[in-house]
Amino acid sequence: MGDPRPLPPSLSPPYVAVIFTSRRTTAFDDEYSAMAERMEKLAAQQPGYLGLESARGSDRVGVTISYWRDRESARAWKNVAEHRGAQRLGRSQFYEWYRVRIAVVSEDWGHDN
Numbered sequence: 001m002g003d004p005r006p007l008p009p010s011l012s013p014p015y016v017a018v019i020f021t022s023r024r025t026t027a028f029d030d031e032y033s034a035m036a037e038r039m040e041k042l043a044a045q046q047p048g049y050l051g052l053e054s055a056r057g058s059d060r061v062g063v064t065i066s067y068w069r070d071r072e073s074a075r076a077w078k079n080v081a082e083h084r085g086a087q088r089l090g091r092s093q094f095y096e097w098y099r100v101r102i103a104v105v106s107e108d109w110g111h112d113n
Contacts, residue, residue, distance in 0.1 A: 011050055013105050016068040018077075022090075022098035024060040032094045039086050046080065048073020060096075067105075074102060 024032065043049055048069035056062030068074040077083060090098065 011067065011108060013108050015050055015105050016071055016074045017103045017105050018066045018068065018074050019101040019103065020064045020066075020098060021101075022062055022064075022094075023096045024056070024062065025094060025096055026060070028093045031089075035086050035089060035094070039083060042080065042082060043077060046073065046077050048076070071102070071104075 040052060043052065043066060050067035050069060052064065052066050054062065054064040066074075066077070068077065
């Protein structure tokens, strides 16, 4: 998933943030990288997709936030067949633990250099 990506500045609230926090296992690094790249590309093709931010620390704990136009778009992404397969692999091979949180973003501001 690489470097953190800034959220496109054209977004205006409200929108939905799906916050995925996890700790990666020490196994299956190549498979995980390929799957993460594939899921990022697949998510970007889904209706209602707005963007993605992701970071992982040296302790293998990471946070990925995907942004969606509304809850229905986020829920539809959760149920895409190929994504469901990736979820199963995540539980069985890629993650020691994970947590999913869904939030509605009501305010958004920042500073870009």
